[in-house]
Amino acid sequence: MDFDYAALGLKAGIEIHQQLNTREKLFCHCPTVLRDVTEHNGEFYRYLRATVSEMGEMDRAAREEMMVMRPFTYYAYDTTCLAENDEEPPTPMNPEALDLVLTFARMMGMTPVEQVHIMRKMVIDGSNTSGFQRTALVALNGSLPMGARIESICLEEEAAQRVEDTIFSLDRLGIPLAEITTAPDMHTPEAVKDVASYIGMLLRSTMKVKRGIGTIRQDVNISIRDGARVEIKGVQELRLIEEVVRREVQRQVSLLSIRDELLARHASVDEASHDVTALFKKTGSAILKRAKAIHAICLRGFAGMVGREIQPGRRLGSEMSDYAKKCGVGGLFHTDELPAYGVTEAEVASLREAVNAGPDDCVIIVADTKQKVVCAIGLIRKRAEMAMAGVPEETRKMLEEGSSAYMRPLPGAARMYPETDVLPVTVTAEYYSSLVLPELLSDKADRFVRDMGLDAALAHQMVYSKRCVLFEETVRRGVRPTLAATTL
Numbered sequence: 381m382d383f384d385y386a387a388l389g390l391k392a393g394i395e396i397h398q399q400l401n402t403r404e405k406l407f408c409h410c411p412t413v414l415r416d417v418t419e420h421n422g423e424f425y426r427y428l429r430a431t432v433s434e435m436g437e438m439d440r441a442a443r444e445e446m447m448v449m450r451p452f453t454y455y456a457y458d459t460t461c462l463a464e465n466d467e468e469p470p471t472p473m474n475p476e477a478l479d480l481v482l483t484f485a486r487m488m489g490m491t492p493v494e495q496v497h498i499m500r501k502m503v504i505d506g507s508n509t510s511g512f513q514r515t516a517l518v519a520l521n522g523s524l525p526m527g528a529r530i531e532s533i534c535l536e537e538e539a540a541q542r543v544e545d546t547i548f549s550l551d552r553l554g555i556p557l558a559e560i561t562t563a564p565d566m567h568t569p570e571a572v573k574d575v576a577s578y579i580g581m582l583l584r585s586t587m588k589v590k591r592g593i594g595t596i597r598q599d600v601n602i603s604i605r606d607g608a609r610v611e612i613k614g615v616q617e618l619r620l621i622e623e624v625v626r627r628e629v630q631r632q633v634s635l636l637s638i639r640d641e642l643l644a645r646h647a648s649v650d651e652a653s654h655d656v657t658a659l660f661k662k663t664g665s666a667i668l669k670r671a672k673a674i675h676a677i678c679l680r681g682f683a684g685m686v687g688r689e690i691q692p693g694r695r696l697g698s699e700m701s702d703y704a705k706k707c708g709v710g711g712l713f714h715t716d717e718l719p720a721y722g723v724t725e726a727e728v729a730s731l732r733e734a735v736n737a738g739p740d741d742c743v744i745i746v747a748d749t750k751q752k753v754v755c756a757i758g759l760i761r762k763r764a765e766m767a768m769a770g771v772p773e774e775t776r777k778m779l780e781e782g783s784s785a786y787m788r789p790l791p792g793a794a795r796m797y798p799e800t801d802v803l804p805v806t807v808t809a810e811y812y813s814s815l816v817l818p819e820l821l822s823d824k825a826d827r828f829v830r831d832m833g834l835d836a837a838l839a840h841q842m843v844y845s846k847r848c849v850l851f852e853e854t855v856r857r858g859v860r861p862t863l864a865a866t867t868l
């Protein structure tokens with residue numbers, strides 16, 4: 381599906397996270413090497429709780445994360461230390477990493493801050509052992525040749541790698557990470573890809589960034605007129621970034637059209653929910669039969685809307701199901717897709733009768749323990765009310781092929797507070813202007829074409845190759861460039 385993006389008022393920005401190939405981690409002296417999980421030589425577990433900010437507020441994303449408290453398990457290695465475990469204070473900020481981020485900043489014409497202050501960003505999804513991620517603003521206000529503005533560049537510590545649902549590996553925790561945030565200056569999916577690809581090239585030009593899948597990740601911020609700002613996290617492959625933007629536009633357009641239809645139908649969401657456990661005592665559905673409690677809620681005027689596709693493989697019902705899962709339930713059933721899954725037509729009829737649903741209404745049921753079901757019905761009610769308002773502001777995660785699922789609300793300002801264990805670092809103007817800038821890979825490729833007679837495709841391949849240094853050395857020693865490049 382393609383849209384008239386200008387007419388829709390598409391605005392997109394990106395946040396690029398690039399792992400740095402420094403010798404040591406950002407706040408300890410451990411090496412920045414990734415390990416195989418089978419090599420771990422210790423493990424421990426933690427509970428993470430949200431804290432209230434200095435302003436007395438609790439971040440809404442953190443509060444939602446705390447709804448289900450569960451222990452997180454961490455794998456430690458002979459290449460990790462007590463700093464990763466949060467059992468020992470951090471060392472001063474790694475100067476090699478700061479140098480590199482300042483170099484990126486200068487390559488984009490940015491203004492450095494006078495003092496780099498380390499902050500703690502509350503993150504309690506288990507991806508760190510301390511309940512926060514350290515991050516420091518390094519420079520502001522840059523621009524790219526294609527016109528997109530760069531808002532900021534930060535130096536932060538990489539999160540622990542998730543091994544399974546609640547198991548994390550500490551080898552990755554603390555690897556320095558550059559975070560580059562653009563202004564929402566892109567207005568087509570192609571422009572998003574072009575900017576992401578240019579920044580990737582610029583970072584690679586320093587030859588000091590990690591390579592391979594997962595070492596560079598993009599978060600994309602997308603909104604359309606009357607829609608809402610949505611952040612989609614974890615786009616690892618550049619080829620999917622355009623598709624992510626296209627599908628998010630499709631999702632927002634679909635949600636707005638659902639909203640209009642709900643308003644036209646004078647739709648409403650019932651305050652009350654109903655215990656319908658008894659109706660399914662003899663059901664053929666294994667999930668429902670097993671459940672201790674089954675509750676139902678009636679969405680008046682929602683018939684056909686809950687089952688409507690909003691992007692490939694996703695329906696409004698999938699969005700409601702994502703919210704419900706926050707309470708620990710497996711998902712939900714709704715009458716737009718029933719009878720199915722072992723639920724009979726007679727059971728659907730008695731369900732409709734129990735909640736007094738008419739043909740224009742949709743009934744949603746959730747099955748699990750009573751506590752989880754009550755929690756889930758509450759969030760489904762909340763998400764259904766949001767559907768009548770349009771597109772909610774959300775943080776989402778990318779699914780395969782570019783659709784996305786709800787993760788949590790967009791974080792608020794209550795999320796950041798100062799790190800008191802690490803001293804700030806001063807950046808002088810003299811130091812900043814003395815940083816040596818590398819030749820851009822795009823300039824280098826042009827040079828290979830101009831001075832060495834390589835064809836453009838081969839030159840491009842060569843500058844992105846690990847063997848580029850070897851190639852230049854070989855040519856310097858007198859080997860014909862095209863022969864050297866094709867051989868390597």
Ligand SMILES: [Zn+2]
Nearest residue numbers: 408410461463
């Ligand atoms: Zn360490």
